[in-house]
Every structure is written in structure tokens, then in C-alpha cells.
Amino acid sequence: MAADPFRIRDHVASFDDIVDDIRTRSIATRRTVAMEANVAYGRETGETLDIFLPNAAGSGMPIHMFIHGGYWRMFSKEDYSCVAETVTRAGAVAAIVDYSLMPTARMEVLIGQVLKAKTFLLTHADRFGATPSRFSVSGHSAGAHLATFLFNRSLAPSGVISAFLLGGLYDLAPLQTSFLRDEIALSDEEVRRFTPMRREHDPATRVAIMTGELETNPFKIQANAFRDILAAQGLEVRASHVADGDHMSTVRDLAVFGTPVAAALHAFIANDASEKPR
Numbered sequence: 419m420a421a422d423p424f425r426i427r428d429h430v431a432s433f434d435d436i437v438d439d440i441r442t443r444s445i446a447t448r449r450t451v452a453m454e455a456n457v458a459y460g461r462e463t464g465e466t467l468d469i470f471l472p473n474a475a476g477s478g479m480p481i482h483m484f485i486h487g488g489y490w491r492m493f494s495k496e497d498y499s500c501v502a503e504t505v506t507r508a509g510a511v512a513a514i515v516d517y518s519l520m521p522t523a524r525m526e527v528l529i530g531q532v533l534k535a536k537t538f539l540l541t542h543a544d545r546f547g548a549t550p551s552r553f554s555v556s557g558h559s560a561g562a563h564l565a566t567f568l569f570n571r572s573l574a575p576s577g578v579i580s581a582f583l584l585g586g587l588y589d590l591a592p593l594q595t596s597f598l599r600d601e602i603a604l605s606d607e608e609v610r611r612f613t614p615m616r617r618e619h620d621p622a623t624r625v626a627i628m629t630g631e632l633e634t635n636p637f638k639i640q641a642n643a644f645r646d647i648l649a650a651q652g653l654e655v656r657a658s659h660v661a662d663g664d665h666m667s668t669v670r671d672l673a674v675f676g677t678p679v680a681a682a683l684h685a686f687i688a689n690d691a692s693e694k695p696r
Contacts, residue, residue: 424596430667437497440669440670441497447673448468448499477547478549481539481550484555485557491520494516498669508684515535520601529567550577556581557586559665566586567614567617570619572618574622583626584628584672585628588640615643621651630664633664660678
């Protein structure tokens with residue numbers, strides 16, 4: 419029987435080692451980077467985010483929101499504090515976001531939460547020395563999926579200058595027959611409503627789509643298909659592959675300065691920092 423292409427553990431031998439490394443790096447980040455922890459962006463339990471500040475914090479800085487992955491049912495913001503290393507090096511305020519997990523909460527709740535987090539950050543950017551006119555977002559895997567809902571055309575102007583999507587899921591239908599069938603039990607209605615490929619997006623948002631060269635085929639196929647859909651909708655979009663990168667090594671490398679993934683995110687945010695506010 420062929421291995422499930424969505425069961426990452428079956429395709430990344432070092433899965434647990436990489437997760438341990440990410441968590442260790444995140445502990446170090448929380449000790450060394452100036453931060454404000456557990457800032458409430460909503461009223462419900464768990465609707466919090468962590469703010470990390472650049473060394474040369476000031477006013478009018480860009481603000482960048484990161485959404486973690488885990489197939490919508492695992493991990494937390496604390497696990498991915500390390501991404502703030504790259505974001506703050508680029509001169510931006512980093513907001514690492516928590517959201518509820520499936521199956522206890524359904525997809526509609528998760529999407530509503532990341533939208534609330536975005537609204538909070540745009541409304542209160544000056545509290546952290548940032549400006550709402552330089553707001554960007556990134557996400558990995560399920561986090562990349564959630565990030566797409568921050569720049570839907572229905573929200574235009576969405577307020578999202580740019581989106582950096584790493585190892586994302588843009589078509590939910592195949593997951594209904596994957597190992598996730600019993601874990602999150604996506605309904606036909608959820609697939610219809612929350613598949614990014616079926617939605618319209620804000621043409622003012624610049625998008626970078628990145629996948630690891632060693633990702634399983636569905637991730638690479640979906641990335642290319644989503645790139646074409648966004649381009650047809652008028653967005654500035656580019657897609658790239660990370661040589662020798664897999665689904666987990668690429669997200670670890672977001673926090674490892676000098677790697678191609680961290681360099682790409684750094685350049686992406688630094689470009690926003692150098693642009694004139696819109």
C-alpha cells in the first residue's frame with residue numbers, strides 16, 4: 419500500500435528531531451528577543467499572540483504575522499517563536515499567533531480567529547511601534563492555508579501588503595481521503611467554503627509561494643496550481659522550490675539565518691520595510 423503523501427512523518431525521517439530543534443530554538447528566542455507574551459486579540463480562551471521587537475525598535479515599523487502549521491490540529495505559537503528571529507532581523511515587529519485546534523473547533527472558527535488577529539494588529543499596530551500600512555503575513559502548511567484568508571478579495575482592500583506561503587495546502591478535497599479523514603473529518607461544506615483555490619484574492623497583495631524540493635507531489639502540484647490561479651486574478655506572485663528541502667526542514671530553516679528559506683523571508687519583509695507606506 420502506497421504511503422499517504424499527506425502523512426509527513428512517513429516522508430521525513432528526521433521529523434521528531436526537527437520538531438525538537440524548532441522548539442529548542444523557540445525557547446532561546448523567548449529568552450533573547452524582546453517580547454510581549456500572550457497579548458489577547460479576542461475574548462475567547464487561547465485567542466492570544468506573542469509580539470517580538472527588533473533590536474532597533476522605533477516607530478512606523480512593518481508588522482509581520484506568522485501562522486503555524488500542524489494540519490490545524492497540533493502545535494502552538496510557543497513552538498514557533500523562533501520564526502521571530504528572522505522577522506525582527508528584517509526590521510519588522512513579529513506577531514506569532516495562536517488559534518484553536520481541530521477537531522474540537524471547526525475550520526470556520528480557526529479562520530475567524532486569524533482574521534480577528536489581523537484586525538487586532540492593524541488596529542493596535544502603533545502600540546508596538548508599527549504601522550498598519552506595512553502589514554504582511556506568512557504561514558507554513560496549514561498556517562499557509564489560513565494565511566490566504568487574510569487577503570481574500572471580499573476584504574479588499576485587505577490591508578495585507580504581502581504574503582509568504584511555505585509548504586501550503588490550497589485544495590482541501592484530497593485531505594478527505596487521507597489519514598486526516600478521521601482526525602479532523604473535513605466535511606464537504608468545509609471543503610467547498612475553505613479551499614483557497616476556489617476563492618478570489620486581493621490583487622494588491624504580493625505573494626511568494628515556496629515548497630521544498632523533497633515535498634510530496636500534492637504539495638508541489640497545489641503550489642503551482644495556486645500560483646496560476648493568483649496570477650490569473652491579477653496578483654503579483656512567484657513560486658520557488660528549496661533545494662533538498664522537505665516539509666519540516668523548510669519551516670525550521672525559517673529561523674536559521676543564512677539558509678535560503680530564512681534569506682527569502684528576510685528579503686521579503688525587508689522589501690516591505692523599504693517601501694513607502696501605502
